[in-house]
Amino acid sequence: MKQSIRSVYNFNAGPSALPLPVLEKAQQELVDFRGTGMSIMELSHRSKAYDDVHNEAIARLKRLFSIPDNYEVLFLQGGASLQFSMIPMSFLNPGQKAGYVMTGAWAEKAFDEAKLFGEPYQVASTKENNHSTIPGVNDLQYNEDDAYVHLTSNNTIYGTQWKEFPDTGDVPLIADMSSDIMSKPIDVSKFGLIYAGAQKNLGPSGVTVVIIRKDLLERSNQEIPTMLNYNTHAKSNSLYHTPPTFGIYMLGEVLRWIDELGGLEAVAKQNEEKAKLIYDVIDGSGGFYRGHAEPESRSLMNITFKLADESLEKKFLDQAKEAGFVGLNGHRSVGGCRASTYNSVPVEACLALSEFMTRFQKNNS
Structure with a gap:
């Protein structure tokens, strides 16, 4: 699993390092992608050549991450920050409550967005110790009728990470995994929804991965704008409008690289x-x-x-x-x-x- 070294050591928090073999392959294919005579950036998103790229990326993600069949994989835009709004817009009705585990700045941003749609509250907070710890899974106090419980799996600013995840039973567990998705095996079935910006572990910026359980899709709020409705994207295989084709191509190649590493x-x-x-x-x-x-x-x-x-x-x-x-x-x-x-x-x-x-x-x- 030895990797090539470049002229600098890239420790950026995001956008972050990409595998050199992936960049070299993208360079080789940039002008003429798989014999099409066009760059991947020039292909129609309705073409057979791009369709193969799109579906290969979804299939590889499902296999590598052991995603059960009762989940949809979506490629969206707007980063994790748009998910801060889409989630409560879809699942938090007026008068309902949702629990948020406050472990840093990104959890706080998600919490603030949820206030626009319902009644979020803090399940636990590590603010008193300057976010130097992760709460114990048995210390979380949430309600059985909550719309969902939200956590941030890894905190880029403070350098903390969940080692195990709570079992929230019938309350959907939602996780922002932007900074540690695909860094280790996890039990996806514990979660109702997982979301992640691609620019740390999955590829370049511009693509957001959402892994959502199908029963949540079925009961999500439908009285919201079309582009902010998860069902819109699930029904169209994330091709309702022009997706970030180059970013998805790169994501697929990063997944291929992970596969080849073992x-x-x-x-x-x-x-x-x-x-x-x-x-x-x-x-x-x-x-x-x-x-x-x-x-x-x-x-x-x-x-x-x-x-x-x-x-x-x-x-x-x-x-x-x-x-x-x-x-x-x-x-x-x-x-x-x-x-x-x-x-x-x-x-x-x-x-x-x-x-x-x-x-x-x-x-x-």
Whole structure:
């Protein structure tokens, strides 16, 4: 599973690294896609050539993610941010309640949108500890007649991630998985709906994946605009209007790359290895580096940390940039440092970062 290394180490939080083999294949096919004499970007979305790309991507996603037959896979636009509105618009009727688990900025944005349609409330919150943990699955207090329970599976800004998901019984569980979808196997059947922007683990920005249980489709609100109705897209195989064809092509090629690596089990093992390289340096630094997330809640996708001596942080980031590390600045709202180690970031990049961090500590202690 050794991957090629480029001239920089890309740790951007999103849009983020893409597999070099996928980019090289896209480059080769850019002008003449599969003998059509046209670029994939020039093909009609009603053509046989594009239809094959579209359906191959859906089929591969279903197989790799072990999506049961009673779910639809949709390719939408508007990013995860539009889902913040589409979900309550579809499932949260006036006077109804929906529970939101508040673990960071994206959960807060989703919560605020839900206020426009019904009565969202907080099932649990980690705000008091600056979102350094994930709530225990047994600590969630929700109502049996809730429209749904919503959570964010991985928090890019604070570097926390759910290790296990709650069983919410008859209450649909909805998850924003934008930053860790396809990073490990999960039991999709636990969820009523999963959504994710593609630009972290699945491909370039511009495509949003929605995995929705068919019974939810059947009981969703139909008195909403056509383009915001999940049924519109489910009935048309996500081809009601012109989809982001190039983005879906790239998504399909990233899925092919995951398949060739050995599937999600192999990807998960590699992600654990990558994160360990960096967390081990943090834990072994004697406090020189300080991780934000508590160990039991640490993300394998976004490793957040600060230097104990804040005056050294700018020096660290400047020297890291000179050494070819891109995207290590923490989110503007919290500062510090962040290494986003998504699927496409190779082991070699994480090893190089761990070695750089060790050298920097030695030279500045």
